[in-house]
Amino acid sequence: MNLSEPQVTLASKTRSGTSAHFSGGDFSRCWDERLSRYRRAIEDLSVEIADPLQLSASERHALATRICDTNMAVYRCRHPETVSRxxxxxxxxxxxxGAPDRNLCAADDGLSELEVNHNPTHQRYIPYSNRALNWHTDGYYHTPQRTIRALALHCVRPAMSGGTLQAIDHEIVFGLLHRCDPRYTAALSQSGTMTIPENKAAGSGVRASVSGPVFFHDGDVLRMRYSARKRNIIWKSDPIVGEAVAALEEILNSCADLVVTRRLLPGEGLICSNVPHRRSGFTDPSQPGCARLIYRGRYIQALARVTSR
Ligand SMILES: [Fe+2]
Incomplete structure (x- = not known):
């Protein structure tokens, strides 16, 4: 890859060359190469950005190649104090x-301000508290028409302590689970594997029950919807599904060397294909105006993929 004269071609629905193989008999042939590429890429995940309003071709290429290899990238703005919404x-x-998906707590521009918020609308949701958030993908309770394909988390201010983010490529999670037992990935790819029951306290009316797979293909791209929470998740009553869910949990909690861990600093952010992630609990400083603040954008649209490496 030549970063000084990058041949950047981006297309949002282009074959990644990875996930499409995971569903068929090519798995073992692709897995070792995919895993070692991932391991190498997460060692060098951060890209320094001079001006987020206008990425240079090499910055854009550097971000896109990391996204291609890991489904995520970390950016670090050189001048954090100048980075606006x-x-x-x-x-x-x-x-x-495109424009961020609007949820109940989002601002007019679609970005949500994740901070401790005592507003009654926000208080129901853990992201607006200082509590830990367990493994999940964003919008796992959405209907398929509103699948969240990408996620951006931008740090304006870190907490005084804690608030560490962890993330892992869902394709790697799928591969590890498949290697553990192919029946597990098959079980979690069934429609109706994971059901989120109706929510009568969903703000603007009742949110209907949503049922679907954990792993699914979106075109030729693998995606994941998941929450490790124990309440308000109904798993399909099937012994293999039960074993698969336990194995998935074990993978997420034991593969520290494959998990990206970052305590984002001002001007830094994670941009990803809505990979599973979690956040540790945190403590804010007591001075007003200094509390942890993260801008979050959720996107229906997929991140562009590099078509030539
Ligand atoms: Fe999240």
Whole structure:
């Protein structure tokens, strides 16, 4: 790869050359290469950005290749104090994303401000507290029409302590689980494996029950919807599904060498294909205006993929 004269070609629905193979008999042939590429890439996941409003070709290429290898990238803005909400949206749009999906707690521009918030609307949701968030993908309770394909987390201010983010490529999780027992990935790819029951306290009315697989293909791209929470998740009553869920949990909690761990600093962010992630609990400083603040953008659109390596 030549970063000085990158041949950047981006397309949002282009074959990644990885996940498509995971569903068929090519698995073992691809797995070792995919895993070692992932291991190498997570050692060098951060890309320094001079101006998020206008990425250079080499910055864009550096981000896109990391996304191709790991389904995520970390960026570090050289001048954190100048990064506005507009700049965060602009950065995402240069990676192929459109406007953020609007949820109940999002601001008018679609970005949510993740901070401790005592507003009654926000208080029901753990992201707006200082509590730990266990492994999940965003919007796992959405209908298929509103699948969250990409996620951006931009740090404005870190906590005084804690608030560490961890993430792992869902394709790697799938591969590890498949290697453990192919019946597990098959079980978690069935429609109706994971059901989120109706939620009568869903703000703007009742949210209907949503049922679907954990792993599914979106075109030729593998995606994952998941939550490790024990309440309000109904797993399909099937012994293999039960074993698979336990094995998946074990993988997420034991593969520390494959998990990306970052305590984001001001001006840093994670942009990803809505891979499973979690956050540790945190403590804010007592001074007003200094509390941990993360901008979050959720996107229906997929991140652009590099078509030539
Ligand atoms: Fe999340």
């Amino acid at each position: 507009v700049a965060v949206r602009a950065l995402a749009s240069q990676l192929g994303l």
